Amino acid sequence: MTGLTFGSEPKAILATSNNWRRFREEEMGRLQFFAPVRIRMDGTIREIASVEDALAFLNKWPASRRGPVFGCALNSCNAATAGQVKVEHARQAFTSFARITGILVTLRPLTDSASTAEAGATRN
Secondary structure, three states, X not given: OOOOOOOOHHHHHHHHHHHXXXXXXXXXXXXXXXXXXXXXXXXXXXXXXXXHHHHXXXXXXXXXXXXXXXXXXXXXXXXXXXOOOOHHHHHHHHHHHHHHHOOEOOOOOOOHHHHHHHHHHHHO
C-alpha cells in the first residue's frame, strides 16, 4: 500500500470552494430583478428582489394552494436560473402569480386631481 499525502488536497478543495462561491455570487447578481416585487403576507410586506428570492418564496407556498399560475411562476424562475429565459420573464411570471393570489403590493400613482391640486398650490 502506498502512503497518501494530504499536503495539497485541502488547498485545492478550498480554491474550488472559493471559485464556486464567486461563481454563485456572479450568477445571483445576474439574476437580480430590475425592481423588487413587493408582496404582503400576514400583514408584513416583503420585497422579492431576485430569482433566488422568488424560488425560495415559491418553494414555501402551501401545496394546497399551488395551481397553474404557481406552476408557471416556478417553471419561469427555474428556467431563468438555467439561463433558458430572461430574468424579467421570471419576474413577470412571479408578479402575475402574486397579483392573482392577492399578495401583490402595488404603489398607487397620484390621481390627476391630486396632481392638479399640488400644481395649483405651488403656483400661488
